[in-house]
Amino acid sequence: MNETCPDCGLRFEREPGYFIGAMYFAYAISLPLGGVLSVIAWYLLRWQIWQCMLAAFVVYLPFVPWIVRYSRVLWLHWDRAIDP
Numbered sequence: 001m002n003e004t005c006p007d008c009g010l011r012f013e014r015e016p017g018y019f020i021g022a023m024y025f026a027y028a029i030s031l032p033l034g035g036v037l038s039v040i041a042w043y044l045l046r047w048q049i050w051q052c053m054l055a056a057f058v059v060y061l062p063f064v065p066w067i068v069r070y071s072r073v074l075w076l077h078w079d080r081a082i083d084p
């Protein structure tokens with residue numbers, strides 16, 4: 001991740017640990033996604049629920065880099081809107 005925006009020079013990480021707040025957005029994205037994937041796995045496979053959750057987790061893993069990136073973007077927008 002760049003330290004500053006190459007276009008406008010905005011410094012992304014305002015303070016140490018700044019992106020810990022992005023975990024709220026990652027959680028908000030991941031929980032419904034995991035639920036939907038679990039239900040899809042249950043509907044298609046008819047396994048036990050823990051097996052469906054495990055299958056959903058395996059399917060979910062490739063989405064983690066995308067979720068981390070966009071949760072940081074959402075956190076940046078949220079934080080800048082509250083405290084510019």
Ligand SMILES: [Zn+2]
Nearest residue numbers: 005007008010
């Ligand atoms: Zn910029």
